[in-house]
Amino acid sequence: MREPTGLRARLGRPGSRSVVVLATLAAIVAGCFGAAGMSLLGWQFAPPLAGVVRAQGIDREVFPGLTVRGCEDGSQDVFSPEDYGLSCAHVPPFVLNPDGEGTRYGFMEYRVDPSAATRDNVAFTTAVRDRLVDAGWRIGSDIRVHDGIDDLDTSVLDGTSAPFPGNDVETNVREATFWATRDGLVLEFFNATGTDSPYGAADPDVTARFTVARSAPWWLWAMTATGALLGVAAGWLLTGWISRRTEGDGASTFIAALPAWLCAIPLTVAALPLNEQVGRPWSEGVFVGLHAKLAPWPDLGFDYVNPVAGLAVAAFLPALLVAALTRRTPAGDRLWGDDSAEAR
Template sequence: MTAHWGYRFLVRAYPAGPRRDEVLDTLLALGRRAPSWREAANLLRHGLRARLGRPASGAVVAVALLVALTTGFFAAALSTRAAWEAVPDYPSGARLAEITTTVFPSLPIEGGRDEGRVFRDPTGDHQWLEPFNEDFAYAGYSFGPAGMYVSGDYRTWFGQARQRLIDAGWTVREEYPTGATDIASGLLEPSGRALVAERGPLSLHLETTVDVVDTPAGEFYALASLNRWQPGWVTAVGVVFWLLGGLAGWLVIGWASRRTEAVGGMARFLSAAATIAALVFLTPLTLLGVIGFVAETWRFDRPGQPFWSWSMVWGYGCNALGVLLLITALIIAVAGGRARHEEQIGPDPRFHRSGPI
């Protein structure tokens, strides 16, 4: 009898060897036709666990999870960075003029976008081996009145600008006062207002204030900036590559674990030590990336830094050191370990029957 193709695919979660063949033969003998969702999850869970070897060790599972999360993070960062190259640029011509004149009608306007099509780095330093400035962020388009200032009361003008944006199809997500905080009382001393609005793929931040030095009497400073939300398809690319990168990391750490399992002495110790040291440097970076990815996906704040921005400045080289240590651990496993077919963990026997007991 020929096993269902789904079983043949699922048992590949096990490393090549006698145990994989044994699991498939068992399914054949039991006459299973197609895997249920519970059987699929069971085979994948035990198969991937078997790839780590060392059945009695729980530490290897924790290490593999952290490595998988980290490699997934880097894969998602690289893939979304590449995907952003296909995201449409800011509007221009009449479309841009419609936005700028909605905010500043009847005023001469000056504006410009940050250097860099997708991201800006205020230091101007784009060398791979040097950390970027902590202000590394998405490139935006800023615009304002040619003379920097607008005549009148900022409160009245701001309310009118807000209504103009709403009438033009913008949704105001947030509005708040700005100003200095009184040291004695801790209360805000309002001297301006700001808002964040969105329309389609664009986010608009508008701020007014009278706090700018040399602001003429009876006038106020005003500035607006456009940013782009991360498109949903870019987020989907990130999720897919995070999963693929995590799977690749799990498989590699499993291969290294099995290769060094039977090896004692210095090679095994150095490989494990290098991996753990790498995770000390990289795990905080990865966790920050997870938080940033969720925030960027759910639009908790106006677009600013990409979810992987900390990888550019983390510890002034700690991220590079962590990657180097992971590579070192892999090299040690290749050079000092030896492959063998270990005793592997099989799937839960309850799922070899027609259903769970």
């Protein structure tokens, strides 16, 4: 009977359907890592965030006539890159969430002192939104009102300090929030009212504030897509090379294929950029997810290595070593998922 041709033949296993599956999974994984690598490289050339708010007058658009404090003013009440050993002039592209779990875009925070106007939080927030629309901002979400104060954690809607299922925070604070975009920036506005302290004492966090973060420029999307395509091609071609090198050598095929098959499904799922940034633009989830494929995970104890990258090394390094050290022999045993008895 005539042997199959096409993809299986090009991969060196004309009698095996499984090799096509494995090559496809390897291409997906390599594509994700290629996209992650190019994404991280591209972010190093993104325009700096420091100084943008004051230079563009965004603070005056949000809070006209009010004294606005930020990291540049030495305020201790706002998020500061100094918390990460950096200066206000160097905002990293990605930072840990305030609770230390998960990652989000790097950002700058600005706030004003509470006043009679800000205490009417919904009316004040509506006025801010309308001013931003007049200034050319595109509103990305309706005004939401929630209990508690959003602590800027993007892993859950409205932050971990606000009550949500499983979090029994009791508070009389109500906060209104929305986000908007303009010219490569994402602005998220918050305005809280209430005490949130015993005996009705004032809480310095109960005030109006906003954050500004960069969004991915168009050329970063192009770089990321290029990295993904190069990764897909490399993953497919390397799998084909390994398959052809180990064809006919049962022991080498087994050693090369076993770790790859054991890690195939969990690695493929882990490599996909599926990190949702709740209540934020969907594109942030893509790039935060890509960042998570190569950056350390200190919140889970991986201070210097990335567990997803480590799993990829465990899956494919044995195959690469075996293929490099194995001499190609005439077709014999095909333990690399050879599921076609007719090939024999």
